[in-house]
Amino acid sequence: MSDSVVLDPVDLEILRLLQNDARTTYRDLATAVGIAPSTCLDRVGRLRRSGVILGHELRLDPARLGRSLEALLSVQVRPHRRELIGPFVERVRALPESRALFHLTGPDDYLVHVAVTGTADLQRLVLDEFTSRREVARVETRLIFQQWVCGPLLPPT
Amino acid sequence: MSDSVVLDPVDLEILRLLQNDARTTYRDLATAVGIAPSTCLDRVGRLRRSGVILGHELRLDPARLGRSLEALLSVQVRPHRRELIGPFVERVRALPESRALFHLTGPDDYLVHVAVTGTADLQRLVLDEFTSRREVARVETRLIFQQWVCGPLLPPT
DNA sequence: TGTGAAAATTTCAAATG
Protein backbone atom coordinates (compact mmCIF):
# COMPACT_ATOMS: atom_id res chain seq x y z
CA MET A 1 0.00 0.00 0.00
CA SER A 2 2.85 2.35 0.71
CA ASP A 3 5.40 0.78 -1.57
CA SER A 4 7.62 2.89 -3.66
CA VAL A 5 6.67 2.78 -7.33
CA VAL A 6 8.94 2.22 -10.30
CA LEU A 7 9.12 5.46 -12.25
CA ASP A 8 11.02 5.79 -15.50
CA PRO A 9 12.56 9.08 -16.65
CA VAL A 10 9.44 9.91 -18.69
CA ASP A 11 7.20 9.56 -15.62
CA LEU A 12 9.51 11.80 -13.64
CA GLU A 13 9.53 14.41 -16.36
CA ILE A 14 5.73 14.34 -16.50
CA LEU A 15 5.51 14.83 -12.74
CA ARG A 16 8.03 17.61 -12.88
CA LEU A 17 5.99 19.45 -15.50
CA LEU A 18 2.67 18.88 -13.78
CA GLN A 19 4.07 20.16 -10.51
CA ASN A 20 4.74 23.48 -12.13
CA ASP A 21 1.23 23.63 -13.56
CA ALA A 22 -1.25 20.85 -12.93
CA ARG A 23 -3.36 22.15 -15.82
CA THR A 24 -0.76 21.44 -18.50
CA THR A 25 -2.61 19.69 -21.32
CA TYR A 26 -1.74 16.16 -22.36
CA ARG A 27 -0.90 17.58 -25.73
CA ASP A 28 1.71 19.97 -24.33
CA LEU A 29 2.93 17.33 -21.93
CA ALA A 30 3.30 14.90 -24.82
CA THR A 31 5.36 17.20 -26.99
CA ALA A 32 7.49 18.16 -23.99
CA VAL A 33 8.41 14.59 -23.07
CA GLY A 34 8.38 13.21 -26.59
CA ILE A 35 5.54 10.72 -26.53
CA ALA A 36 1.97 10.65 -27.88
CA PRO A 37 -0.84 12.46 -26.00
CA SER A 38 -2.74 9.21 -25.54
CA THR A 39 0.30 7.62 -23.96
CA CYS A 40 0.54 10.60 -21.65
CA LEU A 41 -3.06 10.09 -20.65
CA ASP A 42 -2.21 6.47 -19.93
CA ARG A 43 0.81 7.32 -17.85
CA VAL A 44 -0.88 9.99 -15.78
CA GLY A 45 -3.79 7.60 -15.19
CA ARG A 46 -1.36 4.97 -13.98
CA LEU A 47 0.38 7.49 -11.71
CA ARG A 48 -2.98 8.40 -10.21
CA ARG A 49 -4.03 4.79 -9.71
CA SER A 50 -0.70 3.84 -8.18
CA GLY A 51 -1.08 6.61 -5.63
CA VAL A 52 1.90 8.71 -6.65
CA ILE A 53 -0.51 11.49 -7.65
CA LEU A 54 -2.81 12.07 -4.68
CA GLY A 55 -4.90 14.75 -6.32
CA HIS A 56 -5.18 18.00 -8.17
CA GLU A 57 -5.45 20.89 -5.77
CA LEU A 58 -6.20 24.55 -5.96
CA ARG A 59 -3.80 26.70 -4.00
CA LEU A 60 -5.59 29.69 -2.51
CA ASP A 61 -4.26 32.81 -0.81
CA PRO A 62 -5.62 32.86 2.74
CA ALA A 63 -4.95 36.60 3.04
CA ARG A 64 -7.21 37.36 0.06
CA LEU A 65 -9.93 35.31 1.69
CA GLY A 66 -9.78 37.43 4.80
CA ARG A 67 -7.45 35.16 6.77
CA SER A 68 -4.41 37.37 6.93
CA LEU A 69 -2.86 35.88 10.07
CA GLU A 70 -1.36 32.44 10.18
CA ALA A 71 0.13 30.63 13.14
CA LEU A 72 1.49 27.32 14.32
CA LEU A 73 0.14 25.84 17.54
CA SER A 74 2.20 23.26 19.41
CA VAL A 75 -0.15 21.14 21.46
CA GLN A 76 0.45 18.62 24.23
CA VAL A 77 -2.36 16.10 24.61
CA ARG A 78 -2.30 14.32 27.99
CA PRO A 79 -2.76 11.51 28.62
CA HIS A 80 -1.58 10.60 25.15
CA ARG A 81 -3.88 7.64 24.61
CA ARG A 82 -5.84 6.55 21.57
CA GLU A 83 -9.21 7.22 23.21
CA LEU A 84 -8.29 10.85 23.55
CA ILE A 85 -6.13 11.59 20.54
CA GLY A 86 -8.58 10.15 18.00
CA PRO A 87 -11.35 12.62 18.83
CA PHE A 88 -8.79 15.41 19.27
CA VAL A 89 -7.47 14.91 15.74
CA GLU A 90 -10.95 14.80 14.28
CA ARG A 91 -12.01 17.97 16.07
CA VAL A 92 -8.93 19.86 14.93
CA ARG A 93 -9.34 18.66 11.35
CA ALA A 94 -12.93 19.89 11.34
CA LEU A 95 -12.05 23.43 12.41
CA PRO A 96 -12.41 25.85 9.49
CA GLU A 97 -9.24 27.60 10.68
CA SER A 98 -7.08 24.46 10.37
CA ARG A 99 -4.83 24.17 7.36
CA ALA A 100 -2.68 21.23 8.38
CA LEU A 101 -2.11 18.96 11.34
CA PHE A 102 1.01 16.99 12.26
CA HIS A 103 1.50 14.24 14.82
CA LEU A 104 5.12 14.56 15.93
CA THR A 105 7.81 13.02 18.05
CA GLY A 106 9.03 15.12 20.95
CA PRO A 107 7.42 16.79 23.95
CA ASP A 108 4.78 18.60 21.87
CA ASP A 109 2.58 15.95 20.37
CA TYR A 110 0.79 17.94 17.69
CA LEU A 111 1.48 20.90 15.49
CA VAL A 112 -1.51 22.71 14.01
CA HIS A 113 -1.17 25.19 11.17
CA VAL A 114 -4.04 27.67 11.33
CA ALA A 115 -5.19 30.69 9.31
CA VAL A 116 -7.30 33.28 11.11
CA THR A 117 -8.66 36.77 10.53
CA GLY A 118 -6.53 38.39 13.22
CA THR A 119 -5.14 38.18 16.72
CA ALA A 120 -8.60 38.32 18.32
CA ASP A 121 -9.68 35.38 16.21
CA LEU A 122 -6.51 33.54 17.13
CA GLN A 123 -7.06 34.16 20.82
CA ARG A 124 -10.62 32.88 20.56
CA LEU A 125 -9.44 29.81 18.69
CA VAL A 126 -6.74 28.96 21.24
CA LEU A 127 -8.96 29.54 24.25
CA ASP A 128 -12.19 28.00 23.00
CA GLU A 129 -10.95 25.13 20.91
CA PHE A 130 -7.72 24.13 22.63
CA THR A 131 -6.92 25.22 26.18
CA SER A 132 -10.52 24.79 27.27
CA ARG A 133 -10.30 21.08 26.46
CA ARG A 134 -9.55 18.74 29.32
CA GLU A 135 -7.12 16.64 27.25
CA VAL A 136 -5.08 19.63 26.09
CA ALA A 137 -2.27 20.04 28.58
CA ARG A 138 -0.41 22.87 26.90
CA VAL A 139 -0.57 25.09 23.82
CA GLU A 140 2.25 27.19 22.49
CA THR A 141 1.45 29.71 19.77
CA ARG A 142 3.92 30.99 17.20
CA LEU A 143 2.97 33.45 14.50
CA ILE A 144 4.06 32.93 10.91
CA PHE A 145 5.89 35.97 9.54
CA GLN A 146 6.38 34.49 6.12
CA GLN A 147 6.23 31.10 4.45
CA TRP A 148 7.57 29.49 1.32
CA VAL A 149 6.35 26.48 -0.56
CA CYS A 150 9.44 24.66 -1.69
CA GLY A 151 10.30 23.35 -5.11
CA PRO A 152 9.02 20.20 -6.78
CA LEU A 153 9.17 17.19 -4.54
CA LEU A 154 11.05 14.89 -6.83
CA PRO A 155 13.77 12.29 -6.60
CA PRO A 156 17.04 13.39 -8.20
CA THR A 157 17.12 12.60 -11.90
CA MET B 1 -1.59 44.01 -3.29
CA SER B 2 -2.70 42.00 -0.33
CA ASP B 3 -6.20 43.39 -0.07
CA SER B 4 -9.07 41.11 0.59
CA VAL B 5 -11.23 40.61 -2.49
CA VAL B 6 -14.99 40.90 -2.74
CA LEU B 7 -16.37 37.42 -3.32
CA ASP B 8 -20.04 36.76 -3.88
CA PRO B 9 -21.70 33.45 -2.94
CA VAL B 10 -21.16 32.10 -6.45
CA ASP B 11 -17.40 32.73 -6.26
CA LEU B 12 -17.26 31.00 -2.90
CA GLU B 13 -19.16 28.02 -4.19
CA ILE B 14 -16.82 27.78 -7.19
CA LEU B 15 -13.77 27.86 -4.90
CA ARG B 16 -15.34 25.28 -2.64
CA LEU B 17 -15.90 22.91 -5.56
CA LEU B 18 -12.47 23.49 -7.08
CA GLN B 19 -10.81 22.83 -3.73
CA ASN B 20 -12.27 19.36 -3.74
CA ASP B 21 -11.06 18.73 -7.27
CA ALA B 22 -9.16 21.37 -9.20
CA ARG B 23 -9.92 19.50 -12.44
CA THR B 24 -13.67 19.97 -12.25
CA THR B 25 -14.73 21.11 -15.73
CA TYR B 26 -16.31 24.50 -16.27
CA ARG B 27 -19.32 22.67 -17.56
CA ASP B 28 -19.79 20.72 -14.32
CA LEU B 29 -18.94 23.77 -12.28
CA ALA B 30 -21.54 25.74 -14.20
CA THR B 31 -24.37 23.29 -13.65
CA ALA B 32 -23.40 22.97 -9.99
CA VAL B 33 -23.55 26.69 -9.26
CA GLY B 34 -26.29 27.52 -11.73
CA ILE B 35 -24.56 29.75 -14.27
CA ALA B 36 -23.26 29.36 -17.84
CA PRO B 37 -19.90 27.65 -18.45
CA SER B 38 -18.52 30.78 -20.08
CA THR B 39 -19.37 32.82 -17.01
CA CYS B 40 -17.55 30.23 -14.94
CA LEU B 41 -14.51 30.65 -17.15
CA ASP B 42 -14.76 34.38 -16.61
CA ARG B 43 -15.09 34.10 -12.86
CA VAL B 44 -12.24 31.65 -12.44
CA GLY B 45 -10.08 33.87 -14.63
CA ARG B 46 -10.92 36.84 -12.45
CA LEU B 47 -10.13 34.84 -9.31
CA ARG B 48 -6.76 33.93 -10.77
CA ARG B 49 -5.97 37.48 -11.81
CA SER B 50 -7.04 38.89 -8.46
CA GLY B 51 -4.66 36.53 -6.69
CA VAL B 52 -7.22 34.51 -4.77
CA ILE B 53 -6.24 31.45 -6.79
CA LEU B 54 -2.46 31.13 -6.60
CA GLY B 55 -2.21 28.11 -8.82
CA HIS B 56 -3.23 24.59 -9.73
CA GLU B 57 -0.97 22.11 -8.04
CA LEU B 58 -0.38 18.42 -8.14
CA ARG B 59 -0.30 16.78 -4.73
CA LEU B 60 2.21 13.93 -4.72
CA ASP B 61 2.84 11.20 -2.17
CA PRO B 62 6.43 11.59 -0.94
CA ALA B 63 6.49 8.00 0.31
CA ARG B 64 5.75 6.64 -3.18
CA LEU B 65 8.59 8.73 -4.51
CA GLY B 66 11.01 7.11 -2.10
CA ARG B 67 10.84 9.81 0.55
CA SER B 68 9.14 7.86 3.30
CA LEU B 69 10.41 9.88 6.23
CA GLU B 70 9.28 13.41 6.94
CA ALA B 71 10.43 15.73 9.68
CA LEU B 72 10.23 19.27 10.99
CA LEU B 73 13.43 21.09 11.79
CA SER B 74 13.34 24.04 14.16
CA VAL B 75 16.27 26.28 13.38
CA GLN B 76 17.80 29.20 15.23
CA VAL B 77 19.74 31.57 12.96
CA ARG B 78 22.13 33.81 14.88
CA PRO B 79 22.71 36.67 14.55
CA HIS B 80 19.25 37.11 13.10
CA ARG B 81 20.12 39.82 10.59
CA ARG B 82 19.01 40.33 7.00
CA GLU B 83 22.49 39.69 5.59
CA LEU B 84 22.41 36.20 7.05
CA ILE B 85 18.78 35.16 6.87
CA GLY B 86 18.36 36.06 3.20
CA PRO B 87 20.95 33.56 1.98
CA PHE B 88 19.81 31.04 4.60
CA VAL B 89 16.25 31.10 3.29
CA GLU B 90 17.41 30.76 -0.31
CA ARG B 91 19.66 27.82 0.49
CA VAL B 92 16.94 25.99 2.38
CA ARG B 93 14.40 26.62 -0.39
CA ALA B 94 16.81 25.18 -2.92
CA LEU B 95 17.30 21.89 -1.07
CA PRO B 96 15.48 19.06 -2.84
CA GLU B 97 14.45 17.73 0.58
CA SER B 98 12.60 20.91 1.56
CA ARG B 99 8.84 20.91 1.30
CA ALA B 100 8.00 24.11 3.16
CA LEU B 101 9.73 26.83 5.15
CA PHE B 102 8.27 29.12 7.81
CA HIS B 103 9.70 32.22 9.42
CA LEU B 104 8.22 32.33 12.91
CA THR B 105 7.97 34.35 16.07
CA GLY B 106 9.53 32.80 19.16
CA PRO B 107 12.95 31.46 20.06
CA ASP B 108 13.17 29.19 17.02
CA ASP B 109 13.30 31.43 13.99
CA TYR B 110 12.58 28.96 11.23
CA LEU B 111 10.67 25.76 10.79
CA VAL B 112 11.62 23.55 7.84
CA HIS B 113 9.41 20.72 6.66
CA VAL B 114 11.56 18.10 4.95
CA ALA B 115 10.99 14.73 3.24
CA VAL B 116 13.90 12.30 3.16
CA THR B 117 14.57 8.70 2.28
CA GLY B 118 15.34 7.63 5.85
CA THR B 119 17.09 8.43 9.08
CA ALA B 120 20.53 8.29 7.50
CA ASP B 121 19.45 10.82 4.90
CA LEU B 122 17.96 13.00 7.62
CA GLN B 123 21.17 12.88 9.65
CA ARG B 124 23.19 13.85 6.59
CA LEU B 125 20.81 16.71 5.84
CA VAL B 126 20.91 18.09 9.38
CA LEU B 127 24.67 17.81 9.70
CA ASP B 128 25.72 18.93 6.24
CA GLU B 129 23.12 21.55 5.42
CA PHE B 130 22.28 23.00 8.82
CA THR B 131 24.52 22.50 11.85
CA SER B 132 27.65 22.84 9.74
CA ARG B 133 26.63 26.40 8.87
CA ARG B 134 28.14 29.19 10.91
CA GLU B 135 24.86 31.11 11.12
CA VAL B 136 22.86 28.12 12.35
CA ALA B 137 22.96 28.26 16.15
CA ARG B 138 20.67 25.35 16.91
CA VAL B 139 18.60 22.69 15.15
CA GLU B 140 15.89 20.64 16.75
CA THR B 141 14.53 17.70 14.77
CA ARG B 142 11.07 16.24 15.21
CA LEU B 143 9.81 13.34 13.13
CA ILE B 144 6.35 13.39 11.60
CA PHE B 145 4.33 10.30 12.56
CA GLN B 146 1.31 11.31 10.56
CA GLN B 147 -0.09 14.39 8.88
CA TRP B 148 -3.44 15.62 7.68
CA VAL B 149 -4.26 18.23 5.11
CA CYS B 150 -7.25 20.07 6.47
CA GLY B 151 -10.52 20.94 4.78
CA PRO B 152 -11.22 23.73 2.34
CA LEU B 153 -9.78 27.04 3.40
CA LEU B 154 -12.88 29.13 3.03
CA PRO B 155 -14.57 31.97 4.83
CA PRO B 156 -17.80 30.94 6.55
CA THR B 157 -20.75 31.17 4.17
C1' DT C 1 3.19 3.01 -27.63
C1' DG C 2 1.12 5.47 -31.61
C1' DT C 3 -2.76 6.84 -34.93
C1' DG C 4 -6.79 8.82 -35.96
C1' DA C 5 -11.39 9.90 -35.19
C1' DA C 6 -15.30 10.78 -31.97
C1' DA C 7 -16.76 12.98 -27.74
C1' DA C 8 -16.23 16.44 -24.55
C1' DT C 9 -14.53 20.69 -23.09
C1' DT C 10 -12.73 25.26 -23.41
C1' DT C 11 -12.97 29.60 -25.33
C1' DC C 12 -14.56 33.65 -27.60
C1' DA C 13 -17.37 37.01 -30.26
C1' DA C 14 -21.78 38.61 -30.60
C1' DA C 15 -26.36 39.00 -28.57
C1' DT C 16 -29.30 39.71 -24.55
C1' DG C 17 -31.45 41.56 -20.55
Add this chain to the structure above:
DNA sequence: CATTTGAAATTTTCACA
Protein backbone atom coordinates in the same frame (compact mmCIF):
# COMPACT_ATOMS: atom_id res chain seq x y z
C1' DC D 1 -22.01 45.55 -17.53
C1' DA D 2 -22.36 40.92 -16.10
C1' DT D 3 -24.34 37.05 -18.23
C1' DT D 4 -25.74 33.88 -21.86
C1' DT D 5 -25.84 31.83 -26.44
C1' DG D 6 -23.92 29.30 -29.93
C1' DA D 7 -20.30 28.01 -32.71
C1' DA D 8 -15.24 27.30 -33.51
C1' DA D 9 -10.86 25.74 -31.61
C1' DT D 10 -8.76 22.76 -28.65
C1' DT D 11 -8.30 18.91 -25.77
C1' DT D 12 -9.45 14.47 -23.95
C1' DT D 13 -10.44 9.89 -24.72
C1' DC D 14 -10.80 5.47 -26.86
C1' DA D 15 -10.77 1.62 -30.24
C1' DC D 16 -7.57 -0.40 -33.01
C1' DA D 17 -3.09 -0.89 -35.48
